[in-house]
Amino acid sequence: METFERNEKGSMMAEGVSVSSLALQYGTPLYIYSEKALRDHFSEFDKSAGDFPHLICYAVKANSNLSVLRLMASLGAGFDIVSGGELARVLKAGGDTAKVVYSGVAKTEKEITFALDAGILSFNVESEAEMERISSIAAAAGKTARVSVRVNPDVDAGTHPYISTGLKSNKFGVPVERAFSLYKRARDLPGLEIAGIDCHIGSQLTSLAPFEDAIDRLIRLIDRLREEGINLKHIDVGGGLGVVYNNEVPPSRKAYMETILKKIQGLGLLLICEPGRSLVANAGILVSRCEYLKEGELTDFCIVDTAMNDMIRPSLYQAWMKIEEAEADESIPEKVFNVVGPVCETGDFLGKERSLRVKPGDFLVMQGAGAYGFSMSSNYNSRTRPCEVMVSGTEHRVIRRRESPEDLWRGEEL
Numbered sequence: 092m093e094t095f096e097r098n099e100k101g102s103m104m105a106e107g108v109s110v111s112s113l114a115l116q117y118g119t120p121l122y123i124y125s126e127k128a129l130r131d132h133f134s135e136f137d138k139s140a141g142d143f144p145h146l147i148c149y150a151v152k153a154n155s156n157l158s159v160l161r162l163m164a165s166l167g168a169g170f171d172i173v174s175g176g177e178l179a180r181v182l183k184a185g186g187d188t189a190k191v192v193y194s195g196v197a198k199t200e201k202e203i204t205f206a207l208d209a210g211i212l213s214f215n216v217e218s219e220a221e222m223e224r225i226s227s228i229a230a231a232a233g234k235t236a237r238v239s240v241r242v243n244p245d246v247d248a249g250t251h252p253y254i255s256t257g258l259k260s261n262k263f264g265v266p267v268e269r270a271f272s273l274y275k276r277a278r279d280l281p282g283l284e285i286a287g288i289d290c291h292i293g294s295q296l297t298s299l300a301p302f303e304d305a306i307d308r309l310i311r312l313i314d315r316l317r318e319e320g321i322n323l324k325h326i327d328v329g330g331g332l333g334v335v336y337n338n339e340v341p342p343s344r345k346a347y348m349e350t351i352l353k354k355i356q357g358l359g360l361l362l363i364c365e366p367g368r369s370l371v372a373n374a375g376i377l378v379s380r381c382e383y384l385k386e387g388e389l390t391d392f393c394i395v396d397t398a399m400n401d402m403i404r405p406s407l408y409q410a411w412m413k414i415e416e417a418e419a420d421e422s423i424p425e426k427v428f429n430v431v432g433p434v435c436e437t438g439d440f441l442g443k444e445r446s447l448r449v450k451p452g453d454f455l456v457m458q459g460a461g462a463y464g465f466s467m468s469s470n471y472n473s474r475t476r477p478c479e480v481m482v483s484g485t486e487h488r489v490i491r492r493r494e495s496p497e498d499l500w501r502g503e504e505l
């Protein structure tokens with residue numbers, strides 16, 4: 092939470108600019124990102140890996156704005172993608188497709204062809220059927236697809252059930268034993284080159300133990316594959332490092348990287364990791380304007396102009412996101428509110444039982460909104476999606492303009 096802090100006058104700052112001035116200039120709801128935070132977070136991972144051969148593949152789904160992607164690319168990042176759309180974004184942003192890994196359980200023929208033509212580093216294959224599909228497409232095109240098996244190591248990431256992905260019961264990856272057979276099968280299939288091994292066990296992990304467990308399981312498989320004469324080039328440990336939203340105590344980016352390096356040091360493989368949230372979450376905020384205060388029978392409501400369509404995490408995962416006043420005004424009495432939006436659903440809330448000093452017209456800041464915020468937004472209730480602004484020092488620029496009503500019906504016919 093070190094990025095967006097108050098100055099001595101009590102105004103929340105985005106680097107060198109006050110959040111309220113940005114909200115006045117660009118309107119609300121407004122996503123604001125800090126370029127410095129994005130750079131710092133990336134470089135913490137990168138520096139901690141030191142000289143060890145590594146590639147940080149930013150998980151595009153966390154925040155797929157072209158400017159964010161371009162910045163990541165300029166820092167040397169590769170990309171973890173999960174759709175043809177994300178690959179198109181990486182291309183548009185000038186990312187290096189030779190640094191792209193492609194995860195996801197449902198890659199279509201069209202998407203596979205697109206990724207093959209783009210020359211990506213690796214398909215993270217999630218099933219036997221997908222391996223066969225990639226092989227036949229590559230062979231028919233006279234190309235070679237680099238593949239890794241996404242192993243489902245069956246470890247409990249101890250996170251929200253919707254975002255834990257490395258359990259037997261999840262749809263992701265291939266169990267260890269079947270992965271072993273799948274590598275042997277891949278060796279015999281045309282059009283394939285075995286590149287590496289992959290796993291991703293979940294998101295918002297606040298302990299390193301599940302990562303270590305998963306890597307141990309991968310290492311045992313790597314050893315067995317070696318005995319079988321199958322030699323890999325990389326190990327992809329996925330993403331998942333947690334961040335501070337409230338009172339979590341996640342490991343630092345440095346501790347995460349050092350722990351992983353210690354585990355895989357002797358393997359002689361390139362390390363790939365796929366961080367999303369830990370790069371962007373606390374590099375972004377979402378600013379709302381208080382429209383009304385409304386007394387309820389049981390709770391008071393602070394009704395803001397931001398809704399679940401702009402930021403769905405509280406509604407979807409009951410995620411606790413910090414909400415605070417953009418300007419500290421001690422003259423307003425503190426009251427407890429449910430902070431709710433304009434969408435016609437009771438599930439439309441940003442936070443419950445929050446103590447705030449707020450009056451209509453004030454701006455509120457949601458911290459930690461840089462990840463899975465805008466990228467999960469929608470037009471529900473025919474709401475135009477927010478503007479996104481990038482701040483660097485005292486400079487700021489729009490990196491996505493606020494949508495207009497015309498954007499709402501783009502592609503539709505009367």
Ligand code: LLP
Pocket residue numbers: 150153171194195254291293294295329330331332365366367368369404408462463
């Ligand atoms: N790699 C793969 C294959 C993934 O599926 C994900 C996230 C990542 C990397 C990046 O994980 P991260 O470092 O961001 O934890 N919308 C949810 C999070 C969903 C995560 C899905 N996969 C949320 O807002 O909490």
